[in-house]
Amino acid sequence: MKKTRILSLVLALMMLLGIASAGSAESLNLAQLPLTDQAGATVSILGMNSWYSTVDLKDALLLKEIADRAGVTIDWTLIDPTTYSDTVSPMLAAGKDLPDILEMPDLDLNMDYLSSGMLEPLDEHFDLMPNYVAFLEKNPDIKASLTAVDGHIYYVPQTVVTNNYQPVLMYNMPWLEKLGLEAPKTLDEFVAYLRKIKETDLNGNGENDEIPMSIQNAFLPYMFAPAFGLDLVSGYYADDNGVVHFAAYEKDAYKAYLSFLHGLYEEGLLEQEFTSLNRDQITARCANDQTGATFDYSWQMSNLYSAQYPNYDKTVGIIAGAAPLSGEHAGFYVGRNPVSGIFGINAKSNNKELAIKFLDYAMSEEAQDLYVWGMEGLTYEIVDGARQYLPRCTEDTIWYQGLGINAPNMPSQQSTPATDVLLPKWHVENDRTFEEPFIRAPYPTVYATEEEASTSSMYQVDIDTYVNESAVAFITGTKNLEADFDNYIATLESMQIAEMLKVRQAQYDRFAAAQK
Ligand SMILES: [Ca+2]
Incomplete structure (x- = not known):
């Protein structure tokens, strides 16, 4: 089967x-x-x-x-x-x-x-x-x-x-209904939902085995960074004025993002083992009706996750997509080039x-x-x-x-x-309602000059590695946001983030000019 x-x-x-x-x-x-x-x-x-x-x-x-x-x-x-x-x-x-x-x-x-x-x-x-x-x-x-x-x-x-069938936030719809809730639209509503899951026997098995959310580490930036105004998925992104930023170097916004995730981690709403969680484990949790939210490629919502529920009849989604979460900034989903x-x-x-x-x-x-x-x-x-x-x-x-x-x-x-x-009809409608209207284009694919390619190959891999390692450390508390964040920013500067921003700005300017 x-x-x-x-x-x-x-x-x-x-x-x-x-x-x-x-x-x-x-x-x-x-x-x-x-x-x-x-x-x-x-x-x-x-x-x-x-x-x-x-x-x-x-x-x-x-x-x-x-x-x-x-x-x-x-x-x-x-x-x-x-x-x-x-x-x-x-x-x-x-x-x-x-x-x-x-x-x-x-x-x-x-x-x-x-x-x-x-x-x-x-x-x-x-x-x-x-x-x-x-x-x-x-x-x-x-x-x-x-x-x-x-x-x-x-x-x-x-x-x-x-702009369709890209990574999207999904909820356990029967659980939302049992709790009398609409799908959360803000970070605050989302956290309130996770807390309710922790204290409710939503799968009715008499055990406190509910896992508030199941999200693979790679999808955390997709799910939470937009509410802080950041496209952490592309890494680099242009603002409305065409100025290129590096999301993990946006001092206030990125620090606020890490602080939010650290809070979820401390409260047990983001699980201890979040860096090793994989799709098979999430699928098994769906089969046991154990989890309240996930984030994944849209594909999975009908064909994989909803399909795990014995009462799924392909007319209504059980694990179904919803609008992105907003915070101080309006939420969005990151599309694909x-x-x-x-x-x-x-x-x-x-x-x-x-x-x-x-x-x-x-x-x-x-x-x-x-x-x-x-x-x-x-x-x-x-x-x-x-x-x-x-x-x-x-x-x-x-x-x-x-x-x-x-x-x-x-x-x-x-x-x-x-x-x-x-795909089943409900999934198509879900995509048009909750995903497509919220998609934002990622940093574009642009050709590099020889000099730009050489600068990128010198610095970018190390920067990415450092950013990813530091993110896990700040979320889990191995690094302290109050004590260590300034040093993190200083380290990015010593890793030539300014040079990389110059490269990406020049590339983005060429892209914008070639669109006309
Ligand atoms: Ca239970």
Whole structure:
């Protein structure tokens, strides 16, 4: 039983991760098809093969459909995704006999590849890329993230959902009801709820075994820092005036945040072992109806946590999301940056024009629709005007993945509508009501100059380690906030936090300028 549940969760997650954007019902392509009238035209692509080891995307039906419509044959070089970086990095470094289109092994944030000259500046060919130009116009933040320091755009992105199904605060809804409470909206209301849990036999087993909240250490910044006006998740963030701050160096606000958590810890509302708590333990607590609140990726609320309760019938959430907590500042949730992968054109290719046109068509809404939904009658049907995946999509994963529907080897865009259909209705409504309206974008993905990359690599890792260790020490009381906090700030200064702030400010300024 449990195994099946976990398996279906994994499958659902794999579908989500692979899923691209569903455009409007009308699919759209701005390029003229076929892209070439030359018989036997070929485009070669280096890309990731399926995450399922028994699936070879070389024969993927949907990708073949895209190639057919474009009038080309694709010559694939597909590499196992688990070893992609290790295999592809040396190939790119050697730079010989590379395919026309290259899926890069990382986001190239230090511009190692694009400053080597091996990639064609795509903006010089935007006349051949009507679909991509339209995409960038619709997504100025992605355009800004992909604009290199030299002002050129070298890559086409693969993207993920940013404002939906991100980490969110969840409550034990039956417990709130038993206590006659609404979901807390402020830190004070939240603490009052935790205290009530401690003194009430909410699971009715006659024992005082209720654990007020179950939260993994990594989610503490997501859950509590916004109420203090801090984006501790990104670390760096820009305020309304475009000034970049480092959250753990905001003397008053960060100290107040640590002081609040130390109070929870002292009172036993944040458990002693909070640094080692993991998702399996939280899941077990749900199975025993033992905990009142948690914080996790939205995914878990229906498929994992609510599913642990025997009376869960998929129509009403038992562990369900709620609005973020506010304090002196209005609460928010931290979203995600969109770009998850990048594709470029080999500057040495002798087939550049067709490759550019194909990469553009691969970004069209028409192609995106195929990656996301597949084809009517094959992978989906229309019920009451809305698309639903056919049962075979979940029953026969290898077949489904083999169609190329996840397209890890194409610039596919994840979409919220295609994710919604995988989840119970209450969960989708919960996301639209309590998560999406409160999402704030994280510090953006921005290219680094060589000097910035060198400064970051010198200082940032040590700063992060020191901040994380110190946070645990202040929360547990090993370090005293009154006696040791000034020294903590002074140590960050000696670790060159000012230099890092200069770097992040320059990057943010470039990002803001490129959005215009
Ligand atoms: Ca009890």
